[in-house]
Amino acid sequence: MRKPRHNVKIENFLPHRTPMLMECKVPYLDGESVETQFKIKEASIFTDKNGYFSEAGLIENAAQACSAITGQDFFDDDDHEGKGNKVVGYISAIKKAEISLLPKIGDTLVTKASLVSRYDTGEMSICTIEASSFRNDDLVVNCTMNFLIHEV
Template sequence: MKTINLPLTNIEHLIPQKKPFEMVSALLEFSETSVVSSLKIKEENIFFKDNLFLEPGLIENMAQTVALHTGYDYFLKGKPAPTGYIGSIKKIEIFSLPKLNETITTKAEILHEFMGVTMVKIEVFNAKKEKIASGEMKTVIANDE
């Protein structure tokens, strides 16, 4: 099994999303049941408008944090990152939107995982460690066979 010191900022190979649709920029923490990512809000982000990172960007950041967990897990096992999809979203609450150059931190806790379907609880925090969004999401790994 491979080991890498965290935080990890070279993560392009760990998620299936490619620029300009990358909504995570670093892997901060990883365990079997949780992951923490970060994203610096930049002007060129496709979900950046009127000096704010918009709601769809926060939701995509949540989903890509889950994808980052799966991708890093596969990487540690020597396998390429799989493609996945959002199966369902529930209980999403957005309390505030981050601004230009803010770095948000997203924490996902795996609640259940079975046969490629993962249910997670996700929270997003601003630089002041205030919760700015939360929700639950079900993701599904694509069957490429």
């Protein structure tokens, strides 16, 4: 089992770049779970003219948090800067997505995700991960997704 990591710079380990990258704080990450914090900014491509963060943005935020659980295994333990980043990930299925409310610019989402199942082939991982995002104590989204993560 992978040792817990704290305060990970997730942007170093995701293939996303601006404007898709959601710069999250990652206070906790281990081999089976992750917690992220994401403050919704006005510049986000997922906000509308009324300042609401979209459904697609909520799913993407959860997906980026989830991918850290499995994606970290494609990097050496001492690669804290993501220099070995040759990983691509895809949402292969959204099995469940329940959205309770749309947060607004300035809100912070706390996403907690945990690994449900995983199958590794050596160069590729297929996994199912459950995630829930909260604004304060309010549940914002609860989802279960399948991912395919592989080296390029």
